Amino acid sequence: MLKTERDxxxxxxxxxxxxxxxxxxxKICASVCTLNDIGKNVNPQDLLLSIFLGxxxxxHSIVTYCTSCYRCVESCPWRIKIPEIVRAIRERSKGDLxxxxxxxxxxxxxxxxxxxxxxxxxxxxxxxxxxxxLPRWIRYMNFSFPPFLLRR
Amino acid sequence: xxKIHELFLSPFPSEEMMHYAYYPGCSLKGxxxxxxxxxxxxxxxxxxxxxxxxxxxxxxxxxxxxxxQIREMSKVNLKKAERISFQLIAACPLCCKNLKEAxxxxxxxxxxxxxxxxxxxxxxxxxxxxxxxxxxxxxxxLLLRPKETAIKDPYVMERVIDKxxxxxxxxxxxxxxxxxxxxxxDKELSLELTRTILAKSRGFxxxxxxxxxxxxxxxxxxxxxxxxxxxxxxxxxxREKL
Numbered sequence: 557m558l559k560t561e562r563d564x565x566x567x568x569x570x571x572x573x574x575x576x577x578x579x580x581x582x583k584i585c586a587s588v589c590t591l592n593d594i595g596k597n598v599n600p601q602d603l604l605l606s607i608f609l610g611x612x613x614x615x616h617s618i619v620t621y622c623t624s625c626y627r628c629v630e631s632c633p634w635r636i637k638i639p640e641i642v643r644a645i646r647e648r649s650k651g652d653l654x655x656x657x658x659x660x661x662x663x664x665x666x667x668x669x670x671x672x673x674x675x676x677x678x679x680x681x682x683x684x685x686x687x688x689x690l691p692r693w694i695r696y697m698n699f700s701f702p703p704f705l706l707r708r
Numbered sequence: 709x710x711k712i713h714e715l716f717l718s719p720f721p722s723e724e725m726m727h728y729a730y731y732p733g734c735s736l737k738g739x740x741x742x743x744x745x746x747x748x749x750x751x752x753x754x755x756x757x758x759x760x761x762x763x764x765x766x767x768x769x770x771x772x773x774x775x776x777q778i779r780e781m782s783k784v785n786l787k788k789a790e791r792i793s794f795q796l797i798a799a800c801p802l803c804c805k806n807l808k809e810a811x812x813x814x815x816x817x818x819x820x821x822x823x824x825x826x827x828x829x830x831x832x833x834x835x836x837x838x839x840x841x842x843x844x845x846x847x848x849x850l851l852l853r854p855k856e857t858a859i860k861d862p863y864v865m866e867r868v869i870d871k872x873x874x875x876x877x878x879x880x881x882x883x884x885x886x887x888x889x890x891x892x893x894d895k896e897l898s899l900e901l902t903r904t905i906l907a908k909s910r911g912f913x914x915x916x917x918x919x920x921x922x923x924x925x926x927x928x929x930x931x932x933x934x935x936x937x938x939x940x941x942x943x944x945x946x947r948e949k950l
Contacts (some may be wrong), residue, residue: 570775590885621897624770625885626853631791635854640775647773654892657772666765670738675893684895687925696739696922703737 561612568644578634579604585628591621600628600638619645653680665703729792730758731785733800734766740918746937747799747821753944754829759792767806770889776924778837782810797821801850801917808857822864827871838874842911845863845882848920852883865914865936872943877910903925914939
């Protein structure tokens, strides 16, 4: 049988298709969603529905903003794991700079080595105005050797 | 073989039973080094021995889309811990979740430091009180959710603070999300999410998650954000002020 994009997403979440198709449309996930607290106007159920209708919603606002807070999973009667679907969909695209840098750090060092990540994403931090908070971050900046130096 | 071994184990908590393999996680080796140092000190005082897993790797965090990949990364760490102990302590909530999920056949027992904290033992070791000080315990998402990997007693920080006479607030915001996971992707999102948390909290914000600490500290204006371990060390007389 030919594997569709949808099946690939379900496979990545480590669950079967049936675990998601039990959604009854009660929209309780929308009512507890963190993103709706700040008016992002999302409905996680939309995401499920459009996957089942064969369209992968790459730019759905939940895919853009989801913080993996697991509130939807906690309140869902069937415990449908929305955050895991979101992550599987995110994996399909190139991903943002931080995620890519994080992965490359793990590929090089085996761990997330923070100085490396910080300097790689520095242009992004400068552009978005993160460095305004630098005085508050100074106490986080501990020098540590990269993990592969420690290994020897 | 294991059965025979069990027979010879003493019924009293021996040194062997208080020995845990320790998985710090990436943050605790970098930005949250303070948490790592304080945690080791707290356990030293409480008489629990921690041995860091040798050459551990990242648990995969949330950055990987495929659950299978994350499980495999965590299983490598569990395998490495075997040499020390089958009992693990993972301090970062996210690492703890990933390790607990990777422990499919329940071969290992994985705890968060909050789960093995015995309030009575703590009370015996304490030298100070918190009378009159306001606190807002903040757990964040992953210590309380999902249920399968959450800590067993979701009110442990409240119980400790209450027992030593501190006043509590912020019942409504204790399990809210600070957006720490997306902090370096979308700053505005974290800013808006933390606004409610900071507005409704009073006094010291007590957190355990390294990322929550970073985000809340970045945006907080009047609240002081402290690790729970700092509070414990203050109680035990190791720190002079909070």
